[in-house]
Amino acid sequence: ERLPCHKSSVCSRSYFVLVMVFFHVYILNVIALLFYVHYSNGQEDADRVRDALRSQHQHQHQHQHQHRRPESGSPPSKPEFPRHVPLSRVEGIRVGHVQRVPLVPGRVHEMRTLSLKPLLFIPGFLSEEECRVVMQLAQLKGLMESQLMVQHGQEELAKEINLSPEEIFNLLDINQDGQLQLHEQILTHSRVRDGIWLTPENLREIYTGLKADKDGNLLSLEEFRVLSNDAFQRFLIKRGVKRSQLVRNSRHTWLYQGKGAHQVLQDIKAVTRLTRLPATLVDLSEPLQVVRYEEGGHYHGHHDSGPVYPETACTHTRIAVNGSTPFETSCYVTVLFYLNSVEGGGETAFPVADNRTYDEVSLIQNGTDLLDTRRNCNKSNLRVKPTKGKAVFWYNYLSDGRWVGEQDEYALHGGCVVTRGIKWVANKWINIDPDYERQVRFQQLVSQHAEDEDNEGLTLNSDMQSP
Numbered sequence: 001e002r003l004p005c006h007k008s009s010v011c012s013r014s015y016f017v018l019v020m021v022f023f024h025v026y027i028l029n030v031i032a033l034l035f036y037v038h039y040s041n042g043q044e045d046a047d048r049v050r051d052a053l054r055s056q057h058q059h060q061h062q063h064q065h066q067h068r069r070p071e072s073g074s075p076p077s078k079p080e081f082p083r084h085v086p087l088s089r090v091e092g093i094r095v096g097h098v099q100r101v102p103l104v105p106g107r108v109h110e111m112r113t114l115s116l117k118p119l120l121f122i123p124g125f126l127s128e129e130e131c132r133v134v135m136q137l138a139q140l141k142g143l144m145e146s147q148l149m150v151q152h153g154q155e156e157l158a159k160e161i162n163l164s165p166e167e168i169f170n171l172l173d174i175n176q177d178g179q180l181q182l183h184e185q186i187l188t189h190s191r192v193r194d195g196i197w198l199t200p201e202n203l204r205e206i207y208t209g210l211k212a213d214k215d216g217n218l219l220s221l222e223e224f225r226v227l228s229n230d231a232f233q234r235f236l237i238k239r240g241v242k243r244s245q246l247v248r249n250s251r252h253t254w255l256y257q258g259k260g261a262h263q264v265l266q267d268i269k270a271v272t273r274l275t276r277l278p279a280t281l282v283d284l285s286e287p288l289q290v291v292r293y294e295e296g297g298h299y300h301g302h303h304d305s306g307p308v309y310p311e312t313a314c315t316h317t318r319i320a321v322n323g324s325t326p327f328e329t330s331c332y333v334t335v336l337f338y339l340n341s342v343e344g345g346g347e348t349a350f351p352v353a354d355n356r357t358y359d360e361v362s363l364i365q366n367g368t369d370l371l372d373t374r375r376n377c378n379k380s381n382l383r384v385k386p387t388k389g390k391a392v393f394w395y396n397y398l399s400d401g402r403w404v405g406e407q408d409e410y411a412l413h414g415g416c417v418v419t420r421g422i423k424w425v426a427n428k429w430i431n432i433d434p435d436y437e438r439q440v441r442f443q444q445l446v447s448q449h450a451e452d453e454d455n456e457g458l459t460l461n462s463d464m465q466s467p
Ligand SMILES: O=C(O)CCC(=O)C(=O)O
Pocket: 291, 299, 304, 336, 346, 347, 348, 349, 413, 414, 415, 416, 425, 427
């Protein structure tokens, strides 16, 4: 028996029509949305393919006419790495994995993965002859001290940002317990202060000398306040600082690798094939840094690239910064070449490579300072022996899937003290700004500048030719 159904109720014909209309509109909406998603992706794919083709074309063009400047009058060249195409990064697979890299025609080099945190490889690279040429060129040019005895930068910086003793104290007090333990002082206060490396004993000696600390290892805010800003420095200068007490005890020079440079130096730019990074990045990077450590030389633990903060800019892209950035840092992928085999010591140490976790405070514990490469290299997780012609290559940044991302804290490293003989290395730092837009702006500025120079040259030439 059917229930009675009134005209005005939900069973009515008009209600049914209304529901059907809504239903169809809904279905049409869904279909339209699907079409939209499909076509917009298609467009992006098309953009991506077009960009990739364009970049490939530019790449080939660059290989055919190496070091050729952009044609005058042409628009500034587009970056070789469009946003959609991720920056190449070599896969580590697993520790011990070996991959073959075609660095020079007719010869295949092997590259072994040494660690995954940081992503680090050891490829064979330079021939004996190439090592000899680089060392001779560096000697011919002349080397300078890598670190001057006393740096004033920190004092000036502290004055510039105008911090009170309380504010500095809080900055140093990592665990915020109102007292500075010895490792806190070493980690932040003394390390960055003068570029002078202080051991726990040094620090105690200084505090005693300055009559700053009454109870040994702890420094209260009151005691800290007594220490005037330059007390440390004055004390150290009076007492004398030896080269072995510096963060970096070596000499170095820079060798230009562009057009007209010695062929061996130009050939070292084959790091593009090693790292698979775009040739433009390598071309726009700093020159080759050649370093010589005498017996007793060292370089304490450090990062080649700084952390990524909004207020920090890379040194190489500073001309592309809109507005001002108070701090600058180096931004690199590092390729380190060993130009000779060292008789004793001189390994490159990576104290926390492949550690499960990274803990800055535990780098200095119970008198053991893992960053101290004069004393504690044997406690590092990974040490690379300097062998002539070999290179180590690592990423100072993690990947964000497309471009370089956060700083890789595990990339901490240093050069162990050379116990016998002399050590020669060369750094090929490939400058990459973690800020993609800034790197692109920088490249555009550089190519625009080159273009302007070319135009100026043309004007000058025609001036000279005119009667
Ligand atoms: O000499 C070494 O083994 C390391 C050198 C180094 O880390 C550097 O020059 O930045």
